[in-house]
Amino acid sequence: MELTVNEKRLLLILQKHTSADAEVLADELAADPGSVVQWAHLAAGRDLVRIMRDVRERYHLTEEGELYAQEGLPERQVIESIDGEIPMGELSRHPLAKVAIGWMRKYGWIRIEGGIAKKAASIPETDDERALRAIASGEDETPGIGDLKSRGLVAISEEVRWNISITPKGDEIVRKGLDLRPEIGTLTREQILSGSWRDESLRRYSLATPPRRIYPGKIHPYRRILDEVRTLLLEMGFSEFSGDIVQSAFWNFDALFQPQDHPAREMQDTFYLDVTSPLPDGWEKIRDMHEHGGATSSTGWGGRWNPEKARASVLRTHSTALSIQYLAAHPEPPVKAFSLSRVYRRESIDPTHLAEFEQLEGIVMDNDVTFNNLLGFLKEFYHRMGFSDVRFRPAYFPYTEPSVEPEVWVDGLGWVELGGAGIFREEVTAPFGITQPVLAWGLGISRVAMLRLGLSDLRQLYKSDIDWVRSTPSYRRS
Numbered sequence: 001m002e003l004t005v006n007e008k009r010l011l012l013i014l015q016k017h018t019s020a021d022a023e024v025l026a027d028e029l030a031a032d033p034g035s036v037v038q039w040a041h042l043a044a045g046r047d048l049v050r051i052m053r054d055v056r057e058r059y060h061l062t063e064e065g066e067l068y069a070q071e072g073l074p075e076r077q078v079i080e081s082i083d084g085e086i087p088m089g090e091l092s093r094h095p096l097a098k099v100a101i102g103w104m105r106k107y108g109w110i111r112i113e114g115g116i117a118k119k120a121a122s123i124p125e126t127d128d129e130r131a132l133r134a135i136a137s138g139e140d141e142t143p144g145i146g147d148l149k150s151r152g153l154v155a156i157s158e159e160v161r162w163n164i165s166i167t168p169k170g171d172e173i174v175r176k177g178l179d180l181r182p183e184i185g186t187l188t189r190e191q192i193l194s195g196s197w198r199d200e201s202l203r204r205y206s207l208a209t210p211p212r213r214i215y216p217g218k219i220h221p222y223r224r225i226l227d228e229v230r231t232l233l234l235e236m237g238f239s240e241f242s243g244d245i246v247q248s249a250f251w252n253f254d255a256l257f258q259p260q261d262h263p264a265r266e267m268q269d270t271f272y273l274d275v276t277s278p279l280p281d282g283w284e285k286i287r288d289m290h291e292h293g294g295a296t297s298s299t300g301w302g303g304r305w306n307p308e309k310a311r312a313s314v315l316r317t318h319s320t321a322l323s324i325q326y327l328a329a330h331p332e333p334p335v336k337a338f339s340l341s342r343v344y345r346r347e348s349i350d351p352t353h354l355a356e357f358e359q360l361e362g363i364v365m366d367n368d369v370t371f372n373n374l375l376g377f378l379k380e381f382y383h384r385m386g387f388s389d390v391r392f393r394p395a396y397f398p399y400t401e402p403s404v405e406p407e408v409w410v411d412g413l414g415w416v417e418l419g420g421a422g423i424f425r426e427e428v429t430a431p432f433g434i435t436q437p438v439l440a441w442g443l444g445i446s447r448v449a450m451l452r453l454g455l456s457d458l459r460q461l462y463k464s465d466i467d468w469v470r471s472t473p474s475y476r477r478s
């Protein structure tokens, strides 16, 4: 058995103490406690010492807790300001009333009758008060902390202590005498050439002892997938476009031939802002398209198109709002462009729905691109993202015809729908003077990331969960 010099030094000190805290040993060894614990683990692996880990919870007052420790809890301050009884209207004007009233009622300190609060005859000290006093005075053993933690007045931290003691086997080794000659970890050229290395005491490596884990900085797993998608599209020859988060309803809906009474436009689905946006030049063409089909053979939606509705501002609900503006600015083929953008919907939040998420939006315009090219692109994209089985279901969007929803197969989940795609209708392209076919898609990238990372909860992507970030490998698993 080859002990390291540090283990030997530790054993020597321990023989004196039999058992001691890592802090104490560290002091005597002029080392830091973390190192002492590491040496102790080595020695423990040889049965020379025993380690005991003791975790203790410590209570601290928060800033607010400190304040109340001096001035009394809100309920105490308020109850003391009452003399007998007080109208509720007046009571609620006390600056602490909001917090205090609930507690005072809970403790039975006041009774409310006909809008009058009546103070009880005796106002005994509460558990919260006792605990607050104990923690403030630094008493180590607090009997309980009552509701102080949930009230945000007390924070809990953990204190880990290591107690190390020598075993009979360790004791015996020390008694036999330890060679404390320094060990060397590197050899010089001379030591090797002359052969003197044979007489040196060399430090051993223990390959069986796991080292402490190191966590270097790394890119958030979701960000990494977004970067991967961006690189993939650039490699496929696409250029990137972006745009504002706040869009006019005109670009978000109307320019995409979404009728003005479409349910997706309603307040419960879309975040509206309190400002209006100007309409772009040529907006009349969109009006005409909605009202009667403009100069095309379409009949439009009929009815009257209301420019006020189009002037409303929304948080973009899809990045197709950006695609159509990009097309309006680049009406000549070829166009091959994408955007990776966050979009906003008024969803009720659950593990697979969030009010904000990223979409990969793309458009391809050229003389003779076809629906098959679109399906081919989508398949290729998902294959490269690691999904081998892709299928398409017929779908409906007001701005495309035909329309599809791509789905990928995920073991354990089945077919998962990931977005929409199609060929822009003439009603969308004609007002901008576009005559070539435009393939378009909008794919939910957060969903893809969730599947790729094996998450069952989309929210994980948007949290700063350091343990998860650390344990998620930077390479692709499949």
Ligand SMILES: N[C@@H](Cc1ccccc1)C(=O)O
Pocket (backbone or CB within 6 Å): 317, 318, 319, 320, 397, 400, 403, 419, 420, 421, 422, 440, 441, 442, 443
């Ligand atoms: N905008 C659609 C997706 C889509 C984009 C482009 C064409 C067709 C569909 C959505 O958000 O679900």
